[in-house]
Amino acid sequence: MNAKVSKSEVWGSVEAPPSKSYTHRAIVIGSLGKYSKIQKPLLSADTLATVDACRALGAEIKVEGEEIEIAGVIGKPKVPDNVIDAKNSGTTLRLCMSMAALADGATVFTGDESLRKRPNKPLIKALNDLGAVCYSTRGTGTAPIVVHGVMEGGKISIDGGISSQFISSLLISCPFAKNETRIEIEGELKSRPYIEVTLEMLEKAGAQVATNFKEFVIPTEQEYDLRSYRIPGDFSSASYMVAAAAITGTKVTVNNLFESKQGDSAILEYLLDMGANVYWDTEKGSVTVEGGELHGIEIDASATPDLVPTLAVLGACAKGTTRIVNAEHVRFKETDRLKAMANELKEMGVDIIEKPDGLVIKGGMMRGAHVEGYDDHRIVMSLAIAGLVATGTTTITDADAINISYPGFFDDLKKLGAKVEF
Numbered sequence: 001m002n003a004k005v006s007k008s009e010v011w012g013s014v015e016a017p018p019s020k021s022y023t024h025r026a027i028v029i030g031s032l033g034k035y036s037k038i039q040k041p042l043l044s045a046d047t048l049a050t051v052d053a054c055r056a057l058g059a060e061i062k063v064e065g066e067e068i069e070i071a072g073v074i075g076k077p078k079v080p081d082n083v084i085d086a087k088n089s090g091t092t093l094r095l096c097m098s099m100a101a102l103a104d105g106a107t108v109f110t111g112d113e114s115l116r117k118r119p120n121k122p123l124i125k126a127l128n129d130l131g132a133v134c135y136s137t138r139g140t141g142t143a144p145i146v147v148h149g150v151m152e153g154g155k156i157s158i159d160g161g162i163s164s165q166f167i168s169s170l171l172i173s174c175p176f177a178k179n180e181t182r183i184e185i186e187g188e189l190k191s192r193p194y195i196e197v198t199l200e201m202l203e204k205a206g207a208q209v210a211t212n213f214k215e216f217v218i219p220t221e222q223e224y225d226l227r228s229y230r231i232p233g234d235f236s237s238a239s240y241m242v243a244a245a246a247i248t249g250t251k252v253t254v255n256n257l258f259e260s261k262q263g264d265s266a267i268l269e270y271l272l273d274m275g276a277n278v279y280w281d282t283e284k285g286s287v288t289v290e291g292g293e294l295h296g297i298e299i300d301a302s303a304t305p306d307l308v309p310t311l312a313v314l315g316a317c318a319k320g321t322t323r324i325v326n327a328e329h330v331r332f333k334e335t336d337r338l339k340a341m342a343n344e345l346k347e348m349g350v351d352i353i354e355k356p357d358g359l360v361i362k363g364g365m366m367r368g369a370h371v372e373g374y375d376d377h378r379i380v381m382s383l384a385i386a387g388l389v390a391t392g393t394t395t396i397t398d399a400d401a402i403n404i405s406y407p408g409f410f411d412d413l414k415k416l417g418a419k420v421e422f
Ligand SMILES: O=C(O)C1=C[C@@H](OP(=O)(O)O)[C@@H](O)[C@H](O)C1
Pocket: 020, 021, 022, 024, 091, 162, 163, 164, 165, 168, 190, 191, 194, 305, 306, 329
């Protein structure tokens, strides 16, 4: 499906959808526990892929209205009856690989064309080092991947520079291994806030992990009890709406945004630094952003990879130069997002240079164009925001990719007054 976005202004308020990262974790942690209820989960293609994967591994999961009810496997997943398809979701594949390593038998994971290109070598190596047998069927580190349990625990080291999801995955499942697990991080740890989200949720479930973020020590014989858990709003999803206000020079309020461990709340600091007015009422959970004249800044995206497409669009609308650095890992997402944003913003007339670790963008006028969504939700949503300020109309392919993380994206954008047609 193509979306056609025409130059328009956005005013008013919307509700941030529930956090994708918190929802995935609540489902997996709940599935490894006894009984839990998740309130206001994100129901999107990615989180439903996790529901299906956890069901295949033995959890009984009911999705009803705004609640997910889980009767978990209490640390002992079953061997699935069939292959698990993690579809487009890196989080599903990675978090469930370690869960499968607790089952006494083999699990086969696959995914869609994009997921089958994404790297997993460090996690495959870690699971083997912990006593499981794990391999990529093509020997490339990509799915299809076979995981044969049972992992026993032990002392390992893992590369921290490709995906924090490998570490989150081990942190969630190793408490059920026979022995204590010690994980040492090699090199720079990218996407660290996502590990903080994992640790926060593990703590809520009553688990214990000791860490200084160089080493993680996970005691054995633990149990999870998440009970009733309410998912907070998603700052990565909210970034599109607040960026829309900032670049169109209007005022938008996004509700359901309370303080949490989400690194992507940094979007508010970036907007402030660029010259927008930002007001966050942390009690009410409401963020109001009012656009003004934006100017370019330098952003280290190590901790906030999912903001990069949004930041590239902000840079294209800001006076002067915006530099996004330390973002090599953004190439390992649903698509190579550095390349994708450079290609498509160039198509819209933007002066943008792709660097090995980031983007250099000189702000200026944007013109409407026919641009590629690369079947990637974040590319589609950020290009749709760019379409609000470009001259004429911007046509974006693969618009249904929004169902991955923010199914109500275009409805919300229209509610704010954007001109969108399909
Ligand atoms: O753990 C998570 O929920 C996520 C971690 C990040 O991935 P990396 O750790 O691979 O950078 C992020 O990009 C992804 O959207 C969600």
